[in-house]
Amino acid sequence: MDIRIEQFDKIVKMIEGAQAALNKYFFEYRIFTTFEYWLMIFFLIAPLVLLYFKIDKSKLFEICFYGYNIHVLFGYIDLYGRNLGYWNYPFPVLPPITGLSLDASLVPVTFMLVYQWTIKRKKNYYIYSLLTAVIFSFLFKPVLVRMGLFKLYQEINYIHLLICYVIVVFVAKWMMDLFLWIRRKYA
Structure with a gap:
């Protein structure tokens, strides 16, 4: 067998071990019985x-x-960020998808409402999405850190998080604009 594939198989086993450890942590410490866990459930359901x-x-x-x-x-x-060990969520709704509450609900819904508000009122999307990104990066995430719901590791700080938010909201808008242009052109 190719040495590269053998090495890759070892890496996959290490990933399996890490996931097993996270699952054990989740059940051993009964994460699903904590206030923090139910707050993350709230962050998942309430925005939807x-x-x-x-x-x-x-x-x-x-x-x-x-x-x-x-x-x-x-x-x-x-x-x-999680795979590189930059950040993680100690109270996951589901252990294999630790950022589910924020990635699938709270963040997208917040930006969807900002997007809706800006197009309805003909406001500058970039200003209001940037303001929302600043609020997430410098107010919301620090509160999550203080509550133990989000952990930063290595040299990562809130400016790095802001850069991530800005990249996402700008690229999402450009993608949306591209698809709207295509619809207008071919409709």
Whole structure:
């Protein structure tokens, strides 16, 4: 067998071991019985309920596609940061997807509502999304850190988080603009 594949198989076993350790931590410390766990459940469910009532149904596809862009891009960046040991979530809703509450609900829904507000009122998306990114990076994340819901490691700081948010919201907007342009051109 190729030595590279053998080495790769060893790495996969190490990843399996790390996931098994996280699962053991989750059940051994009964994470699902803690206040922090249920707060993360709240961060997962409440934004989706709010979105259901607040989303502009006349622009449903556009806003949901934008939110999907945010979800996917933020999910990739979050996965990248967790895999490199830059940050993680000690109270995951599901151990294999530790950032689920923020990646799949709170962050995308917040930016979806900002996007909706800016297009409805013809405001500058970049200013308001940047302001929201600053609030997430310098207010919300530090509160999560103080509560023990989010941990930063190595040399990572809140400016790094802001850069991640800015990349995501700008790229998501550019992707949305591209698809809107394609729709106008070919519709």
